[in-house]
Amino acid sequence: MDQNALKFIEHRQAVLRDAYNAYKLQFRPSLSSGTTKKWAWDHWSDDDVDRIIAETLKDEVNQRGGRSVKDLPESFREGVGVWIRDFLDDTGSMFRIYRKSGFDVDKALPALRELLKFRIEHRKELLWSPIPHEDTFISSELVKNTTWRPSSNYSRRASTSAQSPRASPVPDYDIPLKSNSSHQNGLVLTKSSSVADSLLQLYPHSSRDPNRRPIIVVSVRLLDAAAAAAGSQDNGSTAAAVSPTPITQALAAFERLRCYLAESFSNDKGEIDPLQFILIIDLAGGRVSSAAWDMVKWLVRDATDQFHGMCSAVFVVNYSWEFGAIWSFIKHVLPASAKARVIFPALKELSDYLGTDALPPSLGGSSIYTLPYYQAPFNATIETRLTPPRHLDLSIEQATRAPPSTSAQPVRAHRVSLKHLHSTSHENPYYGYPATVEEGIDCYGRPVRVQRSKRRKRDLIRTLLWLLLLRFRERTALLLWYFKNLSRRMTSNKRGSLFVLVAIALLVALLLPAGRRRLLWHLTN
Numbered sequence: 163m164d165q166n167a168l169k170f171i172e173h174r175q176a177v178l179r180d181a182y183n184a185y186k187l188q189f190r191p192s193l194s195s196g197t198t199k200k201w202a203w204d205h206w207s208d209d210d211v212d213r214i215i216a217e218t219l220k221d222e223v224n225q226r227g228g229r230s231v232k233d234l235p236e237s238f239r240e241g242v243g244v245w246i247r248d249f250l251d252d253t254g255s256m257f258r259i260y261r262k263s264g265f266d267v268d269k270a271l272p273a274l275r276e277l278l279k280f281r282i283e284h285r286k287e288l289l290w291s292p293i294p295h296e297d298t299f300i301s302s303e304l305v306k307n308t309t310w311r312p313s314s315n316y317s318r319r320a321s322t323s324a325q326s327p328r329a330s331p332v333p334d335y336d337i338p339l340k341s342n343s344s345h346q347n348g349l350v351l352t353k354s355s356s357v358a359d360s361l362l363q364l365y366p367h368s369s370r371d372p373n374r375r376p377i378i379v380v381s382v383r384l385l386d387a388a389a390a391a392a393g394s395q396d397n398g399s400t401a402a403a404v405s406p407t408p409i410t411q412a413l414a415a416f417e418r419l420r421c422y423l424a425e426s427f428s429n430d431k432g433e434i435d436p437l438q439f440i441l442i443i444d445l446a447g448g449r450v451s452s453a454a455w456d457m458v459k460w461l462v463r464d465a466t467d468q469f470h471g472m473c474s475a476v477f478v479v480n481y482s483w484e485f486g487a488i489w490s491f492i493k494h495v496l497p498a499s500a501k502a503r504v505i506f507p508a509l510k511e512l513s514d515y516l517g518t519d520a521l522p523p524s525l526g527g528s529s530i531y532t533l534p535y536y537q538a539p540f541n542a543t544i545e546t547r548l549t550p551p552r553h554l555d556l557s558i559e560q561a562t563r564a565p566p567s568t569s570a571q572p573v574r575a576h577r578v579s580l581k582h583l584h585s586t587s588h589e590n591p592y593y594g595y596p597a598t599v600e601e602g603i604d605c606y607g608r609p610v611r612v613q614r615s616k617r618r619k620r621d622l623i624r625t626l627l628w629l630l631l632l633r634f635r636e637r638t639a640l641l642l643w644y645f646k647n648l649s650r651r652m653t654s655n656k657r658g659s660l661f662v663l664v665a666i667a668l669l670v671a672l673l674l675p676a677g678r679r680r681l682l683w684h685l686t687n
Contacts, residue, residue, distance in 0.1 A: 163511040170502050171475045175373055178437055178471075184614070185257050187600065201260060201267055202250055202274060211250070214275060215242055218282040242285070246278060252424045254437055258471040280468060290406055290414040291535035361388045361408060362415040364422075364533035367436065368520035374436040375474055376422055376533065377520050378415055380457075382448030389453040408453060409460050416469045418535055423472075438474035440516070444525065446480035450488060458488055462495050476504045477512055479525060585625045592617065594625045 189201060216231045219242075223231055231239065249255060259277065263270035281288060361384045367374040385408055392407040419439045427435045448454065465473075493501060507515070513526045521527025581599045583590040590597050592615035599613050 163507040163515065164505055167502055167505050168515070174499075174503075175438075175474065179373075179434070181261055182257055182435070182437060185260065186253075202256065202271070205267065205271060211246060211278075212243065214278050215239075215246060215282060218279045242282065245285070246282070249278070249281065252420070253427055254423050254435070255420065257437075262470050277468070284413065287406070287410040287413040288417040290410055360532075361385065361411055363522060364415060364418060365520050365522070365529055366422075366531070366533060368517040370515075370517035371520075372434070373438070373474070374426065374433060376419055376436070376439045377442060377516070378419060378439060379442045379444060379522060379525070380412075381444050381446075382454060383444075383446060385448065385453040385457060386451050389456075408457055412457065412460065412465075413468075414535065416465065416472070418533060420469065420472065422533055438472055441473050441476045442512075442521075442525070443476065443478045444480055445478065445482060445485055446524075448485075450484055454488065458492065462492060466500075474503070478504065478506050479509060479512060481506050585621060586628070591615075595621045 219231050219234070223229070223233060228234070259274050260267075260270050263273055361381060363379040363381070365377040365379070367376050388408045388411065392410075423436050423439070492504075496504075509526045513521060518527040518529070520529055522529055580601075583597045583599060585594055585596045589599075591613055595615045595617050597613060597615035
């Protein structure tokens with residue numbers, strides 16, 4: 163494995179962690195609510211968010227013969243609003259957008275607006291799940307406070323098309339078993355060999371990874387079969403509802419990992435917040451096809467905009483010469499920083515780096531558990547009116563509501579000390595510029611040290627002049643002594659002009675190394 167690439171990845175993780183710590187100090191949790199105030203809410207209100215939703219859904223309403231967004235079902239409008247506001251409350255997503263815009267709010271707000279429009283327009287793809295969607299209302303509060311697991315009646319859904327891949331596991335779900343009081347989030351699939359038959363597999367973070375990055379595995383050998391199953395809808399088959407396009411599955415998988423990162427932020431064990439995931443591309447049994455090219459173009463062109471900064475590293479395993487053309491194309495498209503994160507390890511090297519507890523058996527690991535796909539808190543289609551059944555509200559939501567927390571309040575992030583460093587201080591990491599060192603405590607009680615500096619040109623010029631003065635300190639004192647005597651002689655002696663010329667010649671000889679050597683030679687000879 164390329165050790166230089168690994169060092170670069172770890173270095174980028176450290177840089178990202180420092181920027182995230184500075185972001186958390188800037189946007190501290192409030193004392194009243196205990197939640198972090200995001201930068202977007204400083205400029206937007208709930209009416210602004212509703213206006214963005216209405217503008218995005220306007221075209222769909224016109225296509226269905228409606229006049230305004232108010233003609234849509236109220237439960238649908240409320241569900242979209244809750245879903246978008248949950249995204250705006252995601253600390254990791256807001257940090258990545260803010261960082262992509264250079265920590266400039268004026269640039270970040272238009273980018274956030276475009277991203278919200280994309281999420282609303284592609285909500286069906288982002289909320290796709292192998293779990294069959296039924297007309298059952300599941301509130302977002304119920305999803306957050308519930309841990310799901312498959313029931314004993316575990317079955318497979320057979321495909322209706324001969325071109326479809328082997329079916330993915332579709333369990334029947336027991337409605338919730340216990341409240342989400344532990345750090346384990348989401349349901350865990352039971353032990354089954356069918357897990358390896360999924361195009362994209364999502365795994366929790368490895369115990370060896372201090373950055374707690376989850377893992378997504380893409381099996382290239384299933385790309386053609388997934389594309390064929392999705393294309394069978396033209397023949398009147400219903401397999402497309404179960405097996406959508408590979409791009410749709412990738413969108414849903416990336417969105418699920420984003421939710422996993424957001425859920426992992428709310429832990430109370432003092433662990434660091436995960437910011438990125440690891441992408442593993444398994445080329446075993448795959449071939450170069452149009453589906454592979456479409457996936458590559460989506461990863462290079464669209465995924466970097468829609469999920470910017472989420473991918474920490476890309477590990478390509480079982481690489482063969484057949485994929486040399488794709489890699490030669492990617493190398494010329496990717497920037498240097500992204501290209502440095504692509505590594506081609508052997509399976510043994512991959513398991514040594516990530517550990518076997520977060521890898522499937524096909525890659526030399528021992529993990530048989532994958533992350534689930536949650537059912538959407540609202541129906542993504544407009545046609546179906548979605549209303550919460552009364553029995554669900556009374557029996558399930560009340561039974562699974564978490565009891566009031568009796569634990570201690572979270573630690574408030576605060577500043578401990580603020581030190582201003584001189585531009586020439588030996589403690590200053592930005593030598594030549596004045597800097598500040600801010601030390602504080604984050605919301606988990608861990609010490610945080612943030613170093614900032616405004617690299618202005620006038621500070622650099624001032625430092626260079628100061629260093630020049632120190633370099634010629636003795637000569638500067640001699641120059642001042644000469645000018646002092648010049649002023650006296652010019653006022654008392656008529657030969658002051660001649661003395662000025664001699665003094666200037668001596669100063670030039672002293673300041674210039676070649677002139678000084680020539681003057682000493684004339685004086686000694």
